[in-house]
């Protein structure tokens with residue numbers, strides 16, 4: 344099977360029906376759902392799930408170490424979007440996510456500046472609002 348479609352990213356339209364992986368770390372399961380403003384409840388335990396990038400591929404539910412790795416990455420704001428390393432010539436190179444749990448901490452450390460925690464507006468605020476006031480519209 345060729346994977347030519349990987350390079351031509353489909354544009355995301357408003358109201359599109361693309362499904363995104365929503366994970367429940369309690370059940371260690373992934374459910375593919377259309378994007379939603381609010382976290383969707385897990386169909387099995389009804390805890391809010393976390394929506395990840397479509398690149399995410401779910402580990403098997405038995406694979407606890409892989410789920411720990413995913414949990415670790417998500418906790419640090421890595422939702423399986425692409426991260427980039429800047430090469431010496433200034434080019435940006437897409438970096439694969441760590442395969443093993445043991446590799447996750449160094450990955451998080453190196454790419455922390457690209458974490459969702461450092462991106463604005465995507466994730467919920469972390470309760471620390473002393474840096475800037477939200478009333479500058």
Ligand SMILES: [Zn+2]
Nearest residue numbers: 367370385388
């Ligand atoms: Zn669940």
